[in-house]
Structures are given as structure tokens and as C-alpha cells.
Amino acid sequence: MANIKEIARMAGVSVTTVSRVLNNHPYVSEVKRTAVLNTIEKLNYTRNMNAVHLITGRTQAIAVIIPNINLFYFSVIIEGLAQEALLAQYRLILCQTDYRHEEELKVLEMLRNKEIDGVVIVSTRMSSEVIEEYTAYGPIVICQDRGERRFSSVYIEHYSAFRSGLQYLSDKGYQQIGYCEGRQHGSSSSIRQIAFSDFLAATGQPFHEEWMIHDCMNEEDGGRVLHELLKMKKRPNALIITGDHVAAGLIIEAWKNGIRIPEDLAVIGFDDQPIGRSLGLTTIDNQLPEMGATAFRIIYDKIQNNDGHPVHRKLEYRIIERSTV
């Protein structure tokens, strides 16, 4: 197997250039870069990663703890993370853990073993104490509010975001409000359920079991919800829906069935997705891609500056007023 000097000789560039290409250093001309990569391809050279790590002290990789890659809430956070990681030429290792404790610990162990430069935790059931023990080995950022801990965090306040949506409907005169939620379990779902029931109590409204609709994940579920509403004896006149995709499906089905939005039924969504913008959907933007991007920027900054101090960043939600309320 060829070494770095032979590659330099064969590619007609300096050893420094080869090293820069291997380390994704920005100041290499495209011509030289291609020459080096082609030579490597030809020789099937694999650099000795451990040696490289020992020199730079970095792996150019961060790991992400995520319970399930294809749940919408998580995947949108990942979108923001992935974008920033590509820009910084950082490798992203997504570890799907299904909240299994030993799988989550494996990822933190990678940090201890210096296989990665940092860890972003999108969601976990690990206690803050367990996570804190690993802060000695490198930066950790969590996308949840865990208070002033020794690891960094970026979060939005799910409770007040949800309450503000309900308040907005109430201020517009809607008093019969239903709620379509995604997964019934999960930490932000629980927070929203509490917010919903607090709101009903605060405004003296009774809780209608059938106005609380579960397991709404996509557009087709939204269509199904519309038909459930049509069958009800007493219907809500407004819906808060935790997901623009679901809201979109409901609105399309409403159009097909002659239900006027917002006259017959007001709808407020969550997430500010492109389909919602196409339909003029009023929604609560809780900045999920920004959460991912911020998590990456924090960890990248900590790695670059070898800075062990945690930062805690709260992102603001905002209501985007369009035409469905």
C-alpha cells in the first residue's frame, strides 16, 4: 500500500497538498485535488486514520443520537444539522437508538474513545447526570431544555408555543377547539397535552374526548380527520394540528367536500413546511431546522476553540399568519 509520499510523487504535487486533500483543507485547487483523488483511487490507498487522528487530534466527525430517523419531528431537525455539517465538511454519523439505553451509551462511549469530536443528542431518555459524566471527553449538545447543565442545549419552549397557538385561535373568537396530534407518546407530545388541558381549564371549556385526535402523521391522515369531523354530532370550529403535512391533507379534503376554511373550520398548523406555504396555512414555526443548525454551530464552535463551557440557547417560535384562521 502506497504512502503519502508516493501519492504526492505520482500525482505530481507536494506532500502538503496530499495531506490537505485528505484533511479536506479548503485551500487546494480543484485540479490538484482531483489529481490526488485519482491517484488515491488508482492505488486504493486508505490513509491510516489513527495516525491522522493522532496528528490533528480531530476526526472531522460528530455523532447524533436520534431515536428514530424517519419520524418527521426528528428528521426536520436533522435537515438543519446535515446542511451545516456538509458546509463545514464534517461527517455526520446518525445513530438510530430507539431510546435503548445501551445504544445511547455506545454513542457517548465513541466520544470517550475519541472516535468522534462531539455528540448531538436530538432526543434521549438518559438522565442529565449520565450525560454530564461524558462532558469530560468532548462537547455534547442536546436539543431539549434540560436546564443549566454542564452540556450545551438548544431548545424551544413547547408548552408556550402550543399555548400561544391556542390563545391565537381563542383571540380570533374560536371557542370549540380540537387537537390533532402525531405520536401520542414522546416528551414534546406530553408537554402539549398538558398545555391543551391547562388551556381548557383556564378558559373554562370542557374536554371533548373525540376532539382529541391521535396518530396523525401525514396528508392522508389529515384527510381521514376531516371525515371523522363530518361524522361528529357536535364539531369543533377550529383545529390545532401539530404538523403542516397533516393540516394540508385536511384542507385539501375540506375543499373537495365543500367545507370552507376558515369559515366552517379554522386550522392552525405547526412547522412552516412548503406545502403549508402553498396552501396559505396559518402555522406556528417552531424552527426545527434552525434547531439542528444551531446545535451543529455550537458543537463546531466548541470543537474549534477547544471550549468546554456549555451554552444554552432558546429559540423563539412565531405564529405565521396566513389565511386559514
Place this chain on the structure above:
Amino acid sequence: MANIKEIARMAGVSVTTVSRVLNNHPYVSEVKRTAVLNTIEKLNYTRNMNAVHLITGRTQAIAVIIPNINLFYFSVIIEGLAQEALLAQYRLILCQTDYRHEEELKVLEMLRNKEIDGVVIVSTRMSSEVIEEYTAYGPIVICQDRGERRFSSVYIEHYSAFRSGLQYLSDKGYQQIGYCEGRQHGSSSSIRQIAFSDFLAATGQPFHEEWMIHDCMNEEDGGRVLHELLKMKKRPNALIITGDHVAAGLIIEAWKNGIRIPEDLAVIGFDDQPIGRSLGLTTIDNQLPEMGATAFRIIYDKIQNNDGHPVHRKLEYRIIERSTV
């Protein structure tokens, strides 16, 4: 740090039970499982992974090479993969490589180093020869057609899928066909461009530069396309759109602007997404989630049976006839 015997004693279960819990063995009662996990949590015990690997010879993890996690085409394949991995209690490690050769090699090196049990390659620019060299270290499955190679593959024929969509429009009497594509570069995009130009040549139609619309990724882009069409002197009477989300945005905008679908403009999409089902969109289902699921099933089967023989599986596309053509 406690060892497995101490954990067993503290949790009041047998050593075998602790070992089963650590290895995600299915035959453990929920009560015992919880007792063990709580004890581990209390002791902050991390099992010695290397020792475990030496015993079982497996890591219960597979790595996935993916250029960019948040491109729709890739993320839908991942959806199918992730679902199956969770069911099999396998950890999925997604490595975002941005097609960088050294990053792709790092993942294959993980296989050589027995850090993972197998590799799924969603897309790569590595040559088949490079990949073949790693088949000695464990199973590899690629989601592309690479011919009868020493690694496994699962794929659809992008060329004929696309041609069949064009033929379908042609059979329905549409002779002015435009094409909205996603990213302009990438291997399946190139194949589709060739299919489009072969089709025009075969049917004796001229190529209209402006009927070929690029960079259409989401619903808002679809809305933009509708307005571009409205500005054209000579418009296509049918569109093939590589993505149901884009098609959905176009259809919604067409409704708003009084353009009748399919009378004024026929639309055929790709992917069979929920939003397309809500809108009655005619589409070509190229089974992307099934591709991911199949890739996992192949690799899982190879791991379980220690089977080094490659399999090559072609998935069939199908046209789903609804109401937009």
C-alpha cells in the same frame, strides 16, 4: 465499575438474563429487563463492547453510506431501511459523505475493523472494484444497478421507469411534454435526461429548452413552475415531474389560477407520496422505501446466515392511475 455478575446480583436476576438484556435478546420479561436497565443506569455501567463483540462476533449495527441525508430521494430510501432496522433491533449508523472518497472509504474500513456487521451503500461514486475488495470483510448491499458484482444490489431501472411514464402520456394523446426535474446532477438524473431525449427522438418531437425545468425540490417550487408555464408563449400540455411534492404544489397553484388538470395540463408524478394520494395524482411508484427495506433484509439475512453470496434484486416500478392524466 461493576461487572456483569454484580449487576445480576443487584438486579436479582441471573447472569444469563443480564447478558440477554445487553444483547437485546427477545426472550426476557419486561420486568427483568427493566430491573437490569435500572441497575445499569444506577451503576452507570458500560459493558465492555469489545468483549461482547468477541463473544457474539456481531455488533448489531450496520453503516449506511449516503451522500446527503436531507435529499428527498435518499431520505425516502432511509425511511424503509430505518423501519426494518428498528424491527430487527439493529442500530443504523448513517454516514453522510457528500460523495467524498475518503469519507466513503472510512465507512468501508469500519467493516474491515469489525466495528459494524455490514454496509448499505445508498449512493456512491466509488468504483465497483474498490467496493469488491471489501466484500471479504462482511456483507455489502448497494442501492444501484452495478451488474453481477461480488456485492449485493437492489435497484429499479430508472431509464425504463421514466420512459414508461412518457409513453403513458403519449398513449393518452399528449404530444407536448415538459419535464420538471430535481437536482440536475446525480446518476439517476442523468439517466432520466437520456431517457427524455431518447423519447423525443423516437417520437420525432423537437426539444424545447424551456420545457425542461430544473431544481424542483418541493411544493413551492411546483407553484413557481406553474407561473413559469403561464408566462410561456407555447406551453406543454403535459408534465412529467420527478417528485410528488413538486407535482402537488403545481396542482394546488393550478387550482388557484383556474388551470384545469388534466384538461389544460396533464401531470404525472414520481414516488407515490401521501400528498399525491390526497390530490388524486397519477404517479410512478418506484418503490424507494421498499428499496431501503429490501437492502436491510438482504444484509440482515447475510449477517444471520454468514452468507457471502451476493444477491441482485430488481424492484418493479408501476404506474398508479388516478385523475391528473
